[in-house]
Amino acid sequence: MPVVEGKTRVVGIIGDPIGHSRSPVMQNAAFAAGNLNYIYVPFAVRPDNLEQAVIGLKVLGVCGFNVTIPHKSTIIPFLDNLDESAESAGAVNTVKLCENRLVGYNTDGDGLVDSLAFDLAFRPGEEQILVVGAGGAARGAIAALCRSGAKKIHIFNRTRESARAIARDMKVRYPETCIEVVEAETVSEQCLAMTSLLLNTTSLGMKGERIAGVDLVHLPEYAKVYDMVYSNSGTPLVMEARASGIQAVNGLGMLVAQGERAFTIWTGRNPPEGVMRRALDMASTA
Template identity: 55%
Template sequence: MFASLSGSCKVYGIIGHPVCHSLSPAMQNAALQEGGLDGVYVPFDVPPERLGEAVAGLGALGVRGVNVTIPHKTAIIPYLDGLDESAAAAGAVNTVNNEGGRLIGYNTDGDGLVRALAEECAFIPEQRTVVIIGAGGAARGAIAAICRAGARRIIVANRSRDRAEALTEALGERYPDVALVVADYGGRVTASLHEADLVVNTTSLGMHGEAIAGLDLGALPPEGVVYDMVYAPPVTPLLHEARRLGVRHANGLGMLAAQGELAFRIWTGTMPPAGLMRRILAGICAS
């Protein structure tokens, strides 16, 4: 692949610290190659104290676009020339596009979730009730995207009630047509499941075999959907319970692929070949 790069090759990449574990280079380079585009996607390991220099370097070098991962998703904002609504609402950036020399920040994580829900679970948020587990950055991006997709009501459950209340207050001002409420872990969140169409785990719970305390999926209506952003292991305790109950469910691998597809479209103006990124990721995770 690299032997075919020309002098006009467009450069894309991912910045984070560390980035050696990132799956993005594999799926983005496959998409560039399959699409016949003259480009390459590379990892840039940028320590926090050099983030400003790195962002300035992107513009100076004409880098066409980058993904942004931890710990830079919020810290990068002051160094950019502008934000798309997706990033402004999420309070974080995961994609930067070089638009005629102006670096504009986007957030494709939440929209990637909405896309994955449609493709994997045949679920559309419009006029639905959604329970979100967690109130961190991933939750904020998910809630903002689900609001934009037309949800009727979103219930946020988090171990720190203050954090959940701050999140619903901030996003409630931005999306006044959506009812945003807080439920405590335990009985109240389980009671909320009776009226829920979708449950999304935005936390890392389940990554090491942990169950989510106080969440009884038995209260979810039979037509409900469970989505876990965790994708390793592929079946978390939450998804194991959903499978046992016969509830539609999916892990976060589809969301990871979908956010990558949307970033690719922002940079190139085209979508990658359908299903390609998902297949690349599945192959890596299975190996």
């Protein structure tokens, strides 16, 4: 346990529920390893108390805090400014108190890009990317991929109007990227055969569900699969891809990378290398 004293700086995370969050483990490990006098605390905040909680955190002078479900979008009206990452994603997962003003960021998307590079040696470019899902996670991921140089993205979602809405918005923000919606119940063999990265942004797989409409058999041998769902036992998508000889990982790396970026926003320093990931690994096996 970190030693808390009068000069200890406080950061935390708000959400409902919050008991499952792994962020306190990895952030406090990084603060300790970096010899920083910070403590990271979870705060359970119900939706009807969100505004009061944000005001209270600001008045108390916390350095900042993470935001998780269900507050990532609803917190926006209570902040003073948004970074481009949060504005384009339409969601906030990190807040910093700067000169008595609350500034919202979204480190999820850039954390994904970091993890793609570290865990799969994949960097957005000319390759075609297939994104499954059209919720808030998909919006943030697509925005970050566009900022990182992605040239062609297909969106596949059961509710196609949601996918079309994201495509319309992103085409305005990032005209250099070709963004198309899969207008069918299944992804065609031709589309899959040209896909270099399959990215699942939905919660499917968290309870063992399979993703309908995407047949991994048609992916090229050089394709890579990234499942934003994090599961100690592995998700069906990751296991199926690996069984087919396709390199695949789950969202652990993204969880770590978004946390590392939040750490830098709050402290102005890079976190000690590898500490957050090792802390999560140790917590998972404890």
